[in-house]
Amino acid sequence: MQITAAAGPITNIAADTYVLPLAQGIRTLTGDLAAVDALMGGTITSMLNDGLIKGIGGEITVLPPGRRLKAKRVVIAGVGERPKMTLDGIRDRAANLARRLRDIDAGTVAASVQEQSGRLDATDVGRVIAEGFILGLYRFDRHHTKAADRPANTVGDVTIVESTRKARQSAAGVAEGVILGEATNLARDLGNEPSNLMTPTIVASRAQQMANELGIECRIIERAEAERLKMGSYLSVANGSVQPPKFIVLTYTGLRRRGGYIGLVGKGITFDTGGISIKPAEGMEAMKGDMTGAASVIAAISAIARLKLPVNVMAVAPCTENMPSGSATKPGDVVYAMDGQSIEVLNTDAEGRLVLADAIVWARQNGCTTVVDVATLTGAMSVALGNVRTGVFCNNDRLYAELEKASAISGEKIWRFPLDPEYFESIKSDVADIKNTGGRLAGSITAAKFIECFAGDTPWAHMDIAGVMAATTDRGWKVKGNNGTPVRTLVQFVKGRARA
Ligand code: BES
Ligand code: MN
Ligand code: ZN
Secondary structure, three states: OOEEEEEOOHHHOOOOEEEEEEOOOOOOOOHHHHHHHHHOOOHHHHHHHOOOOOOOOOOEEEEOOOOOOOOOEEEEEEOOOHHHOOHHHHHHHHHHHHHHHHHOOOEEEEEEOHHHOOOOOHHHHHHHHHHHHHHHOOOOOOOOOOHHHOOOOOEEEEEEEEOHHHHHHHHHHHHHHHHHHHHHHHHHHHHHOOHHHOOHHHHHHHHHHHHHHHOOEEEEEOHHHHHHOOOHHHHHHHOOOOOOOEEEEEEEEOOOOOOOEEEEEEOEEEEEOOOOOOOOOOOHHHHHHOOHHHHHHHHHHHHHHHOOOOOEEEEEEEEEEEOOOOOOOOOOEEEEOOOOOEEEEOOOOOOHHHHHHHHHHHHHHOOEEEEEEEEOOOOHHHHHHOOOOEEEEEOOHHHHHHHHHHHHHHOOOEEEEOOOHHHHHHHEOOOOOEEOOOOOOOHHHHHHHHHHOOOOOOOEEEEEOOOOOEEOOOEOOEOOEEOOOOHHHHHHHHHHHHHO
8 A cells, every 4th residue: 555645626636535534514515525515416416405424533434436536445534623723633643534434445545635724734634634544554464374364455555635725745644654653563463473483683673674675784792792892781681592682783873973872762572471570371472572672663663774864873772582481580689790890680570671771871972962761661660641641751851851742643642650769769789789670569669769870960751651552452553463552653753853
């Protein structure tokens, strides 16, 4: 499926299916709706007058086109009351609509968007509609070998149709939305893949392949080098696994000179059994997604490179399995992070913070002047915020404000959590500088306090995506499986820096 933009009227565009949004409460049709209605002999108007279509949000009416239109069918898509339209609502609606179009095997689609862009910016509308189509149609079905389990219905190429006046803006938005949607789906693909097929080695080769395609630098720090660099915290997590750990670094230099990199650091546990502090069997399979942070930063930098943003960015993804075995780290073991801080590993299932510690130190020592880490870090996050918002912890108000702006654009909601010094008391250790668990209370915050120890005075934010990692049903832009969150927020954050 290709998504492109074009200037209306829609009646000049050849497609199997025309999609026309209809707002609720409209009496007289204008624009593409009026043009199509005229060629259909007034069918839409009379159905509207007879109350057969109302424009209620989510209402879908499939009509035969008659003889004078280029399309095989006309879909009238209710979009609700115009003043209530938001970009987040339009993205979700586009995603829901896209799945309906797939159900009816819509073929190629020309979708008018004029109805929705009255008060909203045409670039934004183009972007969220492209995102909605690409995210909403995503499916992870590559391991189904039976045709019946891989529905043949598809949506063909999609043309987003704006009025001539707004076509240029719309096209720019659509182009950006395509890149953002595809990057999110890349993260979803990596996150949905089972751990036997997404080992650290495979993550590294996927990163390398992407880097080659986009002409960005990719460096894989192997175990021996990590040992030389004294990444004792990161390596302690890899002790129990037969899979070699891979510390992935992708560098995009969009400015004329190197330096001042934004570091995007992603937790890359390709499977989290808990290690010696082993997890219960029930639901453990979800831990194949424990590398979603890594997937997100790899995908985000791919979009940043495709958008050619004038900014320097590094994606750092410490990848390893967390396994129990005769060589695994044991509760009570003391390990040393790259910056010399000692850590008592009280619970080997609190491994995410251990790999992030060395990754953040490495990023700061290698040219990153801002660090945003992304991690499926704590189950406590879903207790606090459910699957709706990502919890964000930040040592810098300006940085948080930037992330908040980015999140408003992406529609991936965030919520700020505190980092009061009192919380640090719970991670003080009797035998080392700090311990890797802080007890039952405020588990997400004490985890963030641990990571904060390695950020020093660098502006740093930590996004705990454990709660929003995956969806259980198709709803709006989210589809069953990994959500690819927060790829689009990361890209918008970096884009905000590029403008500044
Ligand atoms: N990867 C898990 C957190 C997680 C849980 C992510 C559910 C996604 C869904 C993390 O490594 C973990 O095990 N955290 C422990 C920390 C505890 C031992 C302090 C937790 O949350 O129970
Ligand atoms: Mn764990
Ligand atoms: Zn984990």
